[in-house]
Amino acid sequence: MSSLPNPPAGFTDPDVEDVTYVYAVGRDTPALHGLAARLPGVDGRPLRPVGGGGLCALVSAVPADTFSEGGLTAQMEDLDRLEAVARAHHAVVDAAFAETSVLPMRLATVYLDDARVADMLVRQRSEFQELLGRLEGQVELGVKVYADPRAVAAPEPSAGASAGAGAGRAYLRQRRAQQHSSQDAYRTASALAARAAQVAESHATARAVHRPQQGQLASRPGVNVANEAYLVPREHTERLRQELSTLADGAPGVSVEVTGPWAPYSFATALAAHDTDGGGAR
Incomplete structure (x- = not known):
């Protein structure tokens, strides 16, 4: 409404x-x-x-x-x-x-x-x-995917690195490794977000895509790369929650947050608005 x-x-x-x-x-x-x-x-x-x-x-x-x-x-x-x-x-x-x-x-x-x-x-x-x-008989689940490169362990400088030029080269190698880790975390998060959508849509009857949350609105560390809501039959809620909650297992620097079930805030509008960009989900 x-x-x-x-x-x-x-x-x-x-x-x-x-x-x-x-x-x-x-x-x-x-x-x-x-x-x-x-x-x-x-x-x-x-x-x-x-x-x-x-x-x-x-x-x-x-x-x-x-x-x-x-x-x-x-x-x-x-x-x-x-x-x-x-x-x-x-x-x-x-x-x-x-x-x-x-x-x-x-x-x-x-x-x-x-x-x-x-x-x-x-x-x-x-x-x-x-x-x-x-x-009738349906609830809303929120699904957020986060990328947090800081959660990926950065490689330590080699024990043999000494002061001077050797230390400088070691620092540059470490910086490149950190950049690669950050890029990997975002790529993994994007791929996982696509996978989460596939899993959710196998149970859901409708999907709403919201703007990623930032700053104080974000509930986890890192960058919110996907923020979506799904309308799900009540009896499918727990199974879907379990499937989504394990998607990020073994993916360092990436996490999935599943919230709800909620009243269908994202779907109490005309069907034409269901897949449009809107405000954040609960």
């Missing part, structure tokens, strides 16, 4: 204190209503269900000024605040997904009020119902 491209009309109206934050959409069932009664949302605000077209959205109130266009920009630039909002958002989605099939909404999806959420559910009923049917 995509959030609103811009805050709705009247979003910055000073008379509007709260707006409606949407976490997930599912079929209108007692399970979602019961969840809304016992689980908090962002900033501990209570959840509530909003129905329309046979569907149910889990929502909560959030401050209009904080979630206006300017307020959202400030929150996204504050990593601690962004993490707090993301944790609350994902906690609701994961709890809902444990109860029934749901479509996760993007972080900070907001509407002016509940009436507009209900109208959205009615207008997009056919799309939502089709997606819910397609994702």
Whole structure:
């Protein structure tokens, strides 16, 4: 699901204190209503269900000024605040997904009020119902491949290398060996990423390719050379995880990280978006 491209009309109206934050959409069932009664949302605000077209959205109130266009920009630039909002958002989605099939909404999806959420559910009923049917009984697994040349042991200078010209030649040989080790690690990681895709697609029903993660987003040392997500029938999850987790055995400087199972964040959009470059997977 995509959030609103811009805050709705009247979003910055000073008379509007709260707006409606949407976490997930599912079929209108007692399970979602019961969840809304016992689980908090962002900033501990209570959840509530909003129905329309046979569907149910889990929502909560959030401050209009904080979630206006300017307020959202400030929150996204504050990593601690962004993490707090993301944790609350994902906690609701994961709890809902444990109860029934749901479509996760993007972080900070907001509407002016509940009436507009209900109208959205009615207008997009056919799309939502089709997606819910397609994702029934399936989960998302994330697969990341890393190259870390530093993990490859560098050759030690020969014991006979002495000061002067001999030491200089030994240093240059060591530097060339390190460069070759680095190149080998990246080549191996690229080949392993292709192999991981083959293994995953033998079980998966859909694939999403995301941008490699960098800096603080990367969860392991080295360079993230592949970052993908797969939609997998729940009963295939453990087998696929085991097959992927052993791919890097015996490949120094390369590692494979498998995350999930998650709610299908990468696949709760139109099919045309499944294989496009997007934001990072969980």
